[in-house]
Amino acid sequence: MSMRVTHRNLTETSLANLNTNKARLSRFQQQLSSGKVFSRPSDSPTGTSESMSLRSQLRANEQFSRSADDAQAWLGTQDTALQSSVAALHQARELALRGMNTGTASPQVREALASEISGLREQLLGYANANFGGRPVFGGTTDQAMAFSPDGTYAGDGGRVPRRLGESATVRADTDGVATFGSGDTSVFAALDRMAADLRAGSTTLGTNLTELDAASGKVLNALTDVGTRYARVVQDRQDIQDKVLSVTALLAGVEDIDLPRTITELKMQETAYQAALGATGRVLQPTLMDFLR
Amino acid sequence: MAPDPVTVASQVTEGQADLHPGMLRQGADHGGGHGQNLLGEPSETGLSAQLQQFWAAWQGVADRPDDLATRGQVLTTGTSLVTTLQDARLGMDREWGNTRTSMDALAAQVSTTASAVADLNASIRQLAGAGQPTNELSDRRDTLLQDLSSLTGATVRPVDDGTVDVFLGGQPLVRGATASVLAVAGSTTRAGQELDPVHFVFASGSPAEVPSGRLGAMQEAVNVTLPAAAARFAEVAATLATQVNALHASGQGLDGTSGRDFFTYTSKDGLAMAVTDASQVAAGAAGAGALDGSSADAIAAIGRSRTGPDAVWKQVVVDVAVATQAAGRRADIQDVVTREVDGARLGAAGVDIDEEMTDLLRFQRAYEGAARVMTAIDQALDTLINRTGLVGR
Numbered sequence: 055m056s057m058r059v060t061h062r063n064l065t066e067t068s069l070a071n072l073n074t075n076k077a078r079l080s081r082f083q084q085q086l087s088s089g090k091v092f093s094r095p096s097d098s099p100t101g102t103s104e105s106m107s108l109r110s111q112l113r114a115n116e117q118f119s120r121s122a123d124d125a126q127a128w129l130g131t132q133d134t135a136l137q138s139s140v141a142a143l144h145q146a147r148e149l150a151l152r153g154m155n156t157g158t159a160s161p162q163v164r165e166a167l168a169s170e171i172s173g174l175r176e177q178l179l180g181y182a183n184a185n186f187g188g189r190p191v192f193g194g195t196t197d198q199a200m201a202f203s204p205d206g207t208y209a210g211d212g213g214r215v216p217r218r219l220g221e222s223a224t225v226r227a228d229t230d231g232v233a234t235f236g237s238g239d240t241s242v243f244a245a246l247d248r249m250a251a252d253l254r255a256g257s258t259t260l261g262t263n264l265t266e267l268d269a270a271s272g273k274v275l276n277a278l279t280d281v282g283t284r285y286a287r288v289v290q291d292r293q294d295i296q297d298k299v300l301s302v303t304a305l306l307a308g309v310e311d312i313d314l315p316r317t318i319t320e321l322k323m324q325e326t327a328y329q330a331a332l333g334a335t336g337r338v339l340q341p342t343l344m345d346f347l348r
Numbered sequence: 349m350a351p352d353p354v355t356v357a358s359q360v361t362e363g364q365a366d367l368h369p370g371m372l373r374q375g376a377d378h379g380g381g382h383g384q385n386l387l388g389e390p391s392e393t394g395l396s397a398q399l400q401q402f403w404a405a406w407q408g409v410a411d412r413p414d415d416l417a418t419r420g421q422v423l424t425t426g427t428s429l430v431t432t433l434q435d436a437r438l439g440m441d442r443e444w445g446n447t448r449t450s451m452d453a454l455a456a457q458v459s460t461t462a463s464a465v466a467d468l469n470a471s472i473r474q475l476a477g478a479g480q481p482t483n484e485l486s487d488r489r490d491t492l493l494q495d496l497s498s499l500t501g502a503t504v505r506p507v508d509d510g511t512v513d514v515f516l517g518g519q520p521l522v523r524g525a526t527a528s529v530l531a532v533a534g535s536t537t538r539a540g541q542e543l544d545p546v547h548f549v550f551a552s553g554s555p556a557e558v559p560s561g562r563l564g565a566m567q568e569a570v571n572v573t574l575p576a577a578a579a580r581f582a583e584v585a586a587t588l589a590t591q592v593n594a595l596h597a598s599g600q601g602l603d604g605t606s607g608r609d610f611f612t613y614t615s616k617d618g619l620a621m622a623v624t625d626a627s628q629v630a631a632g633a634a635g636a637g638a639l640d641g642s643s644a645d646a647i648a649a650i651g652r653s654r655t656g657p658d659a660v661w662k663q664v665v666v667d668v669a670v671a672t673q674a675a676g677r678r679a680d681i682q683d684v685v686t687r688e689v690d691g692a693r694l695g696a697a698g699v700d701i702d703e704e705m706t707d708l709l710r711f712q713r714a715y716e717g718a719a720r721v722m723t724a725i726d727q728a729l730d731t732l733i734n735r736t737g738l739v740g741r
Contacts, residue, residue: 058700060699060703061698066690066691066694094669094672095665096668098669099666103666109390109397110399117648120408121407121411124412187412195413195636196637213636215641216641216642218645221652344701
């Protein structure tokens with residue numbers, strides 16, 4: 055005997071199937087209106103996990119990019135200061151040479167040369183105290199406004215100022231003030247002071263002074279090269295970080311965002327299926343034997 | 349409907365089939381559904397986004413330890429983390445409390461239903477004894493039994509005199525005309541649950557067991573699912589506090605003081621901020637230069653750690669997601685099973701209009717046939733009475 059099918063059976067089954075269809079329809083509709091494949095973690099646990107990882111990578115890289123901007127600004131400030139310092143030291147060297155050649159020059163001329171050198175020393179001190187955002191870029195981690203006091207003594211603390219450009223990559227954003235300009239007696243400022251004094255006095259030790267100045271200039275030049283190298287690296291890393299941000303964003307979109315044409319097609323198909331189910335239900339539920347017995 | 353044991357059995361089958369998806373849905377709702385809503389992931393505003401903002405703020409302090417506004421950012425993002433985690437904790441407490449209250453209401457409903465079944469048992473026994481039909485009363489009792497079954501997973505045993513006994517686990521809830529009163533006992537707060545789990549007792553004092561059904565699912569929610577979920581949330585908060593504090597204490601603030609905690613965490617009160625002044629944020633390593641940022645850099649690195657709070661949180665989200673998905677699937681499967689069983693029951697017990705109409709026609713025809721017989725007899729009698737013996741009249 056075949057299974058007994060009552061009208062209640064038909065109604066219940068139709069209703070259940072209609073509900074299933076409607077649930078599917080609503081899922082596609084939700085995807086389409088939100089633009090996201092999943093809106094709750096249970097929709098796709100793996101997708102959620104991936105999306106969380108990518109989002110945190112994105113945030114981290116955005117922060118690395120900000121740090122790289124900061125490092126670039128620090129190094130840029132040092133670059134400018136060191137370039138100007140090198141130029142000033144060149145000028146001082148020329149003045150010194152002139153003083154040596156015109157060893158017999160009048161005291162007035164020597165005085166003029168000496169005061170020019172003193173002026174250059176003050177300029178140099180200004181460059182050595184260059185600051186970014188209120189912090190002296192050659193002063194390490196000091197909270198003072200100056201890296202060098204007016205007498206040429208180092209006032210910084212020699213600490214390092216690193217900037218994080220990646221999970222395991224940092225770059226030093228400052229430059230060691232002592233290694234660049236020296237400190238106290240051995241500083242480039244003291245060398246210039248001695249040179250100016252010797253010029254004024256007409257001393258014959260100008261040659262030694264010049265060697266001393268050349269050695270100091272060499273240190274500044276080394277620092278400039280070093281800053282330039284680091285600057286180039288930061289620029290490159292910054293580019294890499296921004297590329298990474300773009301690629302992670304693309305990956306995130308791939309994980310989270312819907313495939314629009316596909317979702318629309320599926321929604322349309324589901325709509326058709328729903329309509330068919332409605333039509334079939336309407337047809338099946340209407341007639342009973344009563345409709346045919348008159 | 350006839351009160352035969354087969355019908356009762358089919359009713360009960362339906363009841364039990366009904367309770368499983370209900371129970372699983374309930375379980376999914378308590379364990380995952382609501383927990384899942386508390387997660388708020390994946391989004392730009394959920395806990396993981398807030399954690400990332402927190403770490404980014406620390407990296408910012410590593411870059412600008414001198415800037416009070418940047419330091420303040422750490423406090424702001426830290427406070428929002430505390431708020432979110434504490435809200436989740438309170439949300440769990442509320443959820444627990446609501447479920448516990450609903451359990452009391454449902455236990456009362458079970459007791460009233462059981463006593464109604466007992467009353468019907470008494471009436472049915474009386475009527476059946478007097479040889480009266482009990483169909484209507486049996487139908488009413490069947491509906492109540494179905495309710496009981498889906499609430500508690502109770503089992504029903506028909507007795508010869510027309511009554512039914514209802515059992516919860518092994519204990520009788522209804523026996524003939526007497527019903528027991530079910531009550532919920534145990535802790536009324538989530539905090540007290542561990543020492544005093546929520547359980548059931550009869551008014552007589554003997555312990556009761558609710559094997560399944562909505563009430564059973566709720567018991568599991570308050571004793572297992574919700575405490576487990578709350579523990580996972582607490583783990584995130586504890587990891588955050590421990591790891592940040594360890595590094596923070598080894599660093600120094602702008603005032604040169606080190607050894608300060610950034611968060612306070614206790615399992616009783618949860619997470620709170622310990623540092624409230626931006627200058628006390630320990631950005632530098634102790635003993636380093638005044639504007640050192642290495643401590644802040646190290647704290648920011650917690651966000652990328654595989655054992656940090658972010659990783660713990662991600663695991664929580666994924667675990668809840670998988671559990672919810674699995675529960676949802678089981679419920680879907682059970683829905684199909686229920687539909688099959690319901691279909692079979694409706695097929696066996698339901699009314700079919702076509703069938704009734706055919707029967708109606710059959711009886712109508714039979715009636716017509718019977719009426720025709722009457723007419724035939726009438727005609728024969730008429731012939732006998734009125735037409736006979738009239739010869740020669």
